[in-house]
Amino acid sequence: MDDGGAHYFYDDANGSQRVMTKADGTPDSVADFYPFGEPHWPVGSRADNYIFAGQYTDENGEDAGNSTPHRHYQDDWGRWMTPDSSVDEPVGPGGIKVVNLADPQTWNLYAYVTDNPTTLNDPSGLGAHCTGQNTEHNNVLTCEQAQAAAQLTATLKNSTQERAQQQKLTNAQNAARNNPNLRPTKNGTTFCNIATCQIAKAMGAPMGALTNPKNGQPALANQIAANLAKSGSGYRQVSPQEAQQLANEGKLVIAVQPHFGHGHIATVRPGGSGNDPLINNIGKHMDIRPASRAFYSSPAVEYYTPQ
Numbered sequence: 001m002d003d004g005g006a007h008y009f010y011d012d013a014n015g016s017q018r019v020m021t022k023a024d025g026t027p028d029s030v031a032d033f034y035p036f037g038e039p040h041w042p043v044g045s046r047a048d049n050y051i052f053a054g055q056y057t058d059e060n061g062e063d064a065g066n067s068t069p070h071r072h073y074q075d076d077w078g079r080w081m082t083p084d085s086s087v088d089e090p091v092g093p094g095g096i097k098v099v100n101l102a103d104p105q106t107w108n109l110y111a112y113v114t115d116n117p118t119t120l121n122d123p124s125g126l127g128a129h130c131t132g133q134n135t136e137h138n139n140v141l142t143c144e145q146a147q148a149a150a151q152l153t154a155t156l157k158n159s160t161q162e163r164a165q166q167q168k169l170t171n172a173q174n175a176a177r178n179n180p181n182l183r184p185t186k187n188g189t190t191f192c193n194i195a196t197c198q199i200a201k202a203m204g205a206p207m208g209a210l211t212n213p214k215n216g217q218p219a220l221a222n223q224i225a226a227n228l229a230k231s232g233s234g235y236r237q238v239s240p241q242e243a244q245q246l247a248n249e250g251k252l253v254i255a256v257q258p259h260f261g262h263g264h265i266a267t268v269r270p271g272g273s274g275n276d277p278l279i280n281n282i283g284k285h286m287d288i289r290p291a292s293r294a295f296y297s298s299p300a301v302e303y304y305t306p307q
Contacts, residue, residue, distance in 0.1 A: 165250025221263030
C-alpha cells in the first residue's frame with residue numbers, strides 16, 4: 001500500500017474492483033473496464049492485483065494479462081489462452097453446463113463465458129458463473145434469472161429478425177405479383193419463371209439452377225425443376241409442411257410442378273400452415289392461394305429452398 005494504511009475495495013456485480021478508498025473514505029483508485037476486461041481508464045495506484053472479475057491481473061512481463069487458478073485470460077483479446085480443461089465434466093463450478101450441444105456459444109473452448117461477460121464471470125477458469133452469485137446484492141440476477149433473461153433476449157432478437165425477413169420476402173413477392181409486365185397476355189403467355197427469378201434474386205438466392213446457362217435468362221419451369229433436383233444445384237428439397245414453415249420464417253421456398261407445356265413455378269408465401277402451402281401465384285391467375293388450387297392435382301408439387 002502506498003501509505004501503509006488500510007484500504008477498502010468496492011466490487012461491482014461482476015466481481016471487478018471499481019473503487020479503492022483509504023481508511024477515511026477518500027478514493028485512492030478508480031477503474032473502469034470494457035466488457036471483456038480490458039482497462040478503460042484505471043486511475044491511481046493499486047493495493048492488490050485482483051482487479052477484473054476476481055482474476056489476478058499482471059500488467060507487466062511476458063505473462064501480462066489475467067490469471068485464474070486453472071487458465072490464463074487475455075482481456076484485450078477476450079479469449080482464454082488454453083482450452084477449457086473441464087469439458088469432460090457434466091457441469092462447470094457455476095452450475096452451468098460447459099458444453100451444451102443446443103448452444104453453439106459453448107462449443108468454443110477458448111471463449112470467455114460464452115461471449116456474455118456482462119452477465120457471467122469465471123474467476124476459476126473452469127466454468128461460467130452468473131455475475132453476483134453468492135453475493136448479498138439484491139439487485140443482482142440469480143443464475144436462473146440471468147439464463148431466462150438471456151433466453152428471452154435471444155427469442156426477441158430472433159423474432160425481430162424473422163419479421164424483417166418475412167417483410168423482405170413478402171415485399172419481393174408483392175412487387176412481382178403487382179408487376180403489370182408479368183400479367184398473362186391475351187394469347188395465354190404467362191411469366192411464372194421470370195417472376196420466380198425476380199423474387200429469388202431479391203432474396204439473394206442462388207440463380208444458377210433458375211437460369212439458362214447460355215444467356216443468363218430465366219429458364220422454363222420444367223427445366224428449373226430438373227435443375228433444382230440435381231446435386232450441387234444450391235437447393236435442397238423439402239416437404240410441403242417444412243416449405244410453409246420456412247416461408248413463415250421469411251426464407252425463400254420455390255414450388256415447382258413439371259408437366260406438359262412449360263410447367264408451373266411459384267414461391268411459397270408466409271402466413272400459411274399445414275401441408276397445403278400458401279402460394280404467391282403468378283401465372284394465369286395473379287393472386288395468393290393454396291398450392292392445391294395453384295397447381296394441377298398431379299404430378300406432385302416439389303418444394304426447394306436454398307442450402
